[in-house]
Amino acid sequence: xxxxxxxxxxxxxxxxxxINAVAGGGSLLSYPYLxxxxxxxxIPANATNSVGLWPGSLTxxxxxxxxxxxxxxxxxxxxxxxxxxxxxxxxxLLNTSDRAFRRAIPFLVLLAAxxxxxxxxVKALVGKxxxxxxxxxxxxxxxxxxxxxxxxxxxxxxxxxFALTMEGDLHELNAVKNWLSLxxxxxxxxxxxxxxxxxxxVLVLPPEAGLLVLGGLLxxxxxxxxxxxxxxxxxxxxxAVYGLGMAAYFxxxxxxx
Numbered sequence: 001x002x003x004x005x006x007x008x009x010x011x012x013x014x015x016x017x018x019i020n021a022v023a024g025g026g027s028l029l030s031y032p033y034l035x036x037x038x039x040x041x042x043i044p045a046n047a048t049n050s051v052g053l054w055p056g057s058l059t060x061x062x063x064x065x066x067x068x069x070x071x072x073x074x075x076x077x078x079x080x081x082x083x084x085x086x087x088x089x090x091x092x093l094l095n096t097s098d099r100a101f102r103r104a105i106p107f108l109v110l111l112a113a114x115x116x117x118x119x120x121x122v123k124a125l126v127g128k129x130x131x132x133x134x135x136x137x138x139x140x141x142x143x144x145x146x147x148x149x150x151x152x153x154x155x156x157x158x159x160x161x162f163a164l165t166m167e168g169d170l171h172e173l174n175a176v177k178n179w180l181s182l183x184x185x186x187x188x189x190x191x192x193x194x195x196x197x198x199x200x201x202v203l204v205l206p207p208e209a210g211l212l213v214l215g216g217l218l219x220x221x222x223x224x225x226x227x228x229x230x231x232x233x234x235x236x237x238x239x240a241v242y243g244l245g246m247a248a249y250f251x252x253x254x255x256x257x
Contacts, residue, residue, distance in 0.1 A: 005037070009038075009228050010214050013053070013213065016030040016200040016216070017053055017215065017218075020155055020220075021056065021178060025116040025156060027053070027151050028109065030052065030197050031109075034208060044202060051193070051213075054185030056219055057179075068175040079146060079180075079183065081137045081140045082187075085147070088144075089146060089147060090187070090192060091191065094203075108150045110244070111151035117240045125242065143161060144180075147181070151185070158180060161243060182251050184186070
């Protein structure tokens with residue numbers, strides 16, 4: 001990794017954590033940077049991405065902490081399924097071959113990009129709760145499982161589920177989302193690090209993860225504050241279109257040979 005690539009990784013970490021703080025989809029930037037531009041293999045790139053971005057979820061959560069008051073009551077019921085789902089998703093990833101994961105990536109990236117494009121509909125659901133609150137932990141278990149396995153778009157999935165099961169405006173739901181995203185990334189990071197230690201398999205690349213952390217600590221907190229004053233729709237569209245392009249690229253890489 002050259003100094004130029006390292007500086008780019010810090011910027012990508014800041015941008016990805018910022019996007020995650022606002023709504024989700026930041027891994028559409030950071031995962032391709034690791035996998036495509038730096039040449040990190042698919043599963044280590046995904047594991048390194050999870051380790052590198054969880055501090056950004058922490059600063060994003062702190063940025064929204066004043067908005068948590070109205071939705072804090074939902075957290076106790078959401079934490080257990082979040083932890084369980086994260087562990088299951090991380091273990092599923094570790095028991096998936098690199099070839100199978102590379103073939104799944106185009107579909108996962110496409111899903112994340114489409115979810116990002118659908119974000120306005122998620123916003124429209126806020127205040128129109130359609131499911132009982134007891135459905136929220138079950139939905140969160142599924143989202144956390146997806147987050148432990150890959151993660152791109154999990155924030156948007158959470159917002160969609162929260163809008164159907166919780167009361168609160170978008171920023172109040174974002175506050176819950178950021179803290180649960182922190183748990184998902186932290187827990188699966190722990191699984192990846194422990195598995196690498198026990199087996200000697202290189203799953204997390206410390207230099208790359210450290211540079212993502214550096215960028216994420218700045219980007220998550222800054223974007224959490226900024227997003228409460230600006231309309232992120234243009235950024236959302238640009239990132240979603242980029243994600244569609246990445247889905248096409250990964251499809252060629254996985255199936256074109």
